[in-house]
Amino acid sequence: MAAGISSLTGAAASSGKTSTSASGDASTLASNFTQFLTLLTTQLKNQNPLDPMDTNQFTQQLVQFAQVEQQLKGNDRLDSILASSKAASAASATSYIGKTVTTDGTTADLKDGSATWNLTPARAAAKAVVTISDAKGNVVGTQTTSLAAGSQTFAWNGKNASGLAAAEGTYSIKVSATDATGTSVAVATATSGAVDEVDLSGTSPVLIIGTARVPLSSVTSIGLSTTSG
Template sequence: MILDAISSAAGTSSAAKDRAGIADNFDTFLQILTTQLKNQNPLEPLDTNEFTAQLVQFSQVEQQIKQNENLEAITQLAAATAATNAVSFVGKRVSVSTTQSELTNGTANWQYSAAKDADAAKFTIRDSAGKVVWTGERDISKGDNNFTWDGRDAGGLKLTDGNYTLSVSAKDADGETVTVGIAAEAIIDGVDFSGEEPLLLAGDTTIPMSSVKRIHNQ
């Protein structure tokens, strides 16, 4: 078929190339068609069904290119919207679904949410290297609660400021495991646009926008 010959001669083009390629191929197709019609054997006329089928193929390819262009435009719009939304977080205090919190001036804060009351829940804090620096047990109540750490290890030694991680292991009175979700508050002071999606910055910590649970008034 004419279209097959043109396609193989032109080579494979990516979706990113503009429709000039299909337009050039279509012009070539019409030139070849015109030449063949002029020089056809009247006793063996060309099959018009073949030309019709190839015209349909050209139309389908052009529609696909238009759809790809529309998808690219939608993707660019979504990226611009995400960037605008990310910038609006700068200066805001947010609650983030994360076990990590920054120890600043001897204080680190977390929020945790228990599915139900629990007895003797074990709280464990680790430093950035994963080393356990503090553990403690306490009863916790169902719902949202706050936990503040004074930045001292098990021996009472004051630790340096930085990022620390909290984990909570809890069981109810019947010994059943209690699910505890952990979050931390952070002040967003910047946005990182270097990756595929904008990341919020809070000091040295990067935060995906999907991890933000709440935005608070300062």
């Protein structure tokens, strides 16, 4: 009988770890606990009065059931907290629709013959070589300019190295800058655009800006709505 009780407790603990349904875990635990009590009652009824069973084992079994039950309840509370947090995050993300946001990153959409990036050098750069690549990583153009200290806009007119208009789509830039002494200067890149929609299918919201997908965590600033009343 004792072995039967141990196997029931083991099944209950295992179900708490492997089942994907909290309600299913609770149901299994309740069923196993009922069987445990039935076995316990039967053993107590049939024990030898002159040689009673050691109650320590029963106490341990009860403690194990209680621990599994507490774990299941804790999991239910965590699931509830996560659901509430996701709902709040989704509600916050949808408020971005129609607004212009600035995000960390190197990619921007070429649309109507223009693509822009925000560049912020660590200090003034006498020479900055900006390399523009398409979505496949092919270099379509290179421009050399100078950068003042502080944030500034770099605009590309969509013309490739041959002077022809590049196709609309997503492009990325890489900036290699040096100061007047030839020392390398780090340049932070960011892009701006109006949020068209929000993808809530994943674990965290993703903003859709043109064809670009931007994690909500990458947003560094928010502007006014692009629509007017």
